[in-house]
Amino acid sequence: MAIKKILIANRGEIALRIHRAAHEMGIKTVAVHSTADEMAMHVRLADEAICIGPPSAKDSYLNIPAIISAAEISHADAIHPGYGFLSENEKFAEIVEAHDIKWIGPKPEHINTMGDKVRAKVTAGNLGLPLVPGSPGALSSVEEAKRLADEIGYPVLIKAASGGGGRGMKVVDDPANLENLMQQASTEAEAAFGDPTVYMEKYLANPRHIEFQVFGDGKGNAVHLGERDCSLQRRHQKVFEEAPSPAITEKQRADMGATIVKAMQDMQYRGAGTIEFLYENGEFYFIEMNTRIQVEHPVTEAVTGFDLVREQIRIADGEPLSFTQDDVKLTGHAIECRINAEHPETFAPSPGKVIGYHPPGGMHVRTDSALYHGYQVPPYYDSMIAKLIVYGSNRENCLRRLNRALGEFVIEGMHTTIPLHQKLLENEDVQAGNYDIKWLEKWLAEQNQAD
Incomplete structure (x- = not known):
């Protein structure tokens, strides 16, 4: 059955971009929005608009039950997540598909695999993609980190397994600082992403x-x-x-x-x-x-x-x-x-x-x-x-x-x-x-x- 109505689970320019593509394909759109976005352009142009919560993203654009409810109320048969927010949340993708709604995105298992940087690196290596020299997976101890850093050669980069944006990332130039910076990266990663797991890569000087x-x-x-x-x-x-x-x-x-x-x-x-x-x-x-x-x-x-x-x-x-x-x-x-x-x-x-x-x-x-x-x-x-x-x-x-x-x-x-x-x-x-x-x-x- 062809898609007839897409719920756009996002806001701003990407929501408008999706709306335009859908309309050019003869597909109706449903805009979901926070109270702060009541007068947003995609809300004004969509065929239907449903408020899903207050301004805070966690209470609106990240509110999975509210989005699924909006899809059911509007009889949307597909959901496009855009970028950011829930676009790389495999649980959301699974829930969407469990409700017999088409997920306009990759298979949930691929989102899951590539969302964890350690697992993504292992998978990429197995698929033949070239890797930065580094740990084969998560670092289990300071001793392992020291041994690997000696093999790879300083400087090395300690990175959070989950998330991005530079949080949980530390450059180590000197072996004497490795343990302290590894702990800092792990603490930052847990605070930002709820996951203290870190891994190591060779630090590239000017890539x-x-x-x-x-x-x-x-x-x-x-x-x-x-x-x-x-x-x-x-x-x-x-x-x-x-x-x-x-x-x-x-x-x-x-x-x-x-x-x-x-x-x-x-x-x-x-x-x-x-x-x-x-x-x-x-x-x-x-x-x-x-x-x-x-x-x-x-x-x-x-x-x-x-x-x-x-x-x-x-x-x-x-x-x-x-x-x-x-x-x-x-x-x-x-x-x-x-x-x-x-x-x-x-x-x-x-x-x-x-x-x-x-x-x-x-x-x-x-x-x-x-x-x-x-x-x-x-x-x-x-x-x-x-x-x-x-x-x-x-x-x-x-x-x-x-x-x-x-x-x-x-x-x-x-x-x-x-x-x-x-x-x-x-x-x-x-x-x-x-x-x-x-x-x-x-x-x-x-x-x-x-x-």
């Missing part, structure tokens, strides 16, 4: 962050849609993403892509996923897999021409992949800037009422945002309020178009990070694509010293 977009139909067919370079990061949060990466060759893309596709075929992976790597000195090292659509998926859409959300919905409906690997051709260059409601220098949150809004236009300029004139940006959720995606025939043209588009972008009533992106485009390293995952924080520190 890039390169990720491959994958799709599978759950029946053994899989493809990759090229890579994205997400190396410009602040506090482990991506700021600026581009496709293709200016750092890798067509042969490297083809070789790594083939390895990834075989891994996804062997897993019988279903839906959208992203395999993330650190890349240094010509070598890829698996770090994690995100079992959902990514914030930065539009740059892949721009260079491939495929609608990734539409493909997610098709696959959840039991359809095979609508294209083969031979159909995937990367053309031109695309860059996405994440626009946050934050001060562009201090990064202090800046929610408020939108008193002026003008997204940029013109050829190959896309703005994914749920903002509108008069909208009150709430203080309760992630600060990202827009994504500016620009495409060009090559990277130089793309950068010029992006600079022009940023100059046209007007969001009044709050501070935004638009000026940060404008300054970044003035930098020679960014213009040349010569940066790694540590570049942005070093550059920001230099800007602060200069001021």
Whole structure:
């Protein structure tokens, strides 16, 4: 039975993105929202809207019983979780499927496997993906950690098995500090994720962050849609993403892509996923897999021409992949800037009422945002309020178009990070694509010293 009505278990620009894809497919939508999002754009546009709780995410967007109740009341036959919130919660996926509702996402067992970084690393190794040298699983003792660190060579990185965002992560340069930093990482991991488990990896000095977009139909067919370079990061949060990466060759893309596709075929992976790597000195090292659509998926859409959300919905409906690997051709260059409601220098949150809004236009300029004139940006959720995606025939043209588009972008009533992106485009390293995952924080520190 074809999907007729999708409940969107998310908010903001991704909820609007899902709504638009569904409507273009002739599918009705149900928006669920907190009381803080009563006037949100996706709530206003959806065919039905149901309030599921107060502003706090744990009482609304993370409230599984309320979301399932909303699906049953509205007779939704599918749920799309977007990204964040419950998108990588295997228990939610299992509950959705147990209620005979289609889950627009990967199989729950794959969410479970890849959600635990230790298990994900073991699985990736078994599937033939290249790994960062490190512990084969969770560290069981300080003695084991010391022995491994001596084998791998310092510096090493202690990481939380659950979660991310830099929490529960410690760099150890000196053997004398290993025990103390390992305990700190474990304590942070337990506080942040309820799981004190940590593992060890070789610390790479100046890697890039390169990720491959994958799709599978759950029946053994899989493809990759090229890579994205997400190396410009602040506090482990991506700021600026581009496709293709200016750092890798067509042969490297083809070789790594083939390895990834075989891994996804062997897993019988279903839906959208992203395999993330650190890349240094010509070598890829698996770090994690995100079992959902990514914030930065539009740059892949721009260079491939495929609608990734539409493909997610098709696959959840039991359809095979609508294209083969031979159909995937990367053309031109695309860059996405994440626009946050934050001060562009201090990064202090800046929610408020939108008193002026003008997204940029013109050829190959896309703005994914749920903002509108008069909208009150709430203080309760992630600060990202827009994504500016620009495409060009090559990277130089793309950068010029992006600079022009940023100059046209007007969001009044709050501070935004638009000026940060404008300054970044003035930098020679960014213009040349010569940066790694540590570049942005070093550059920001230099800007602060200069001021």
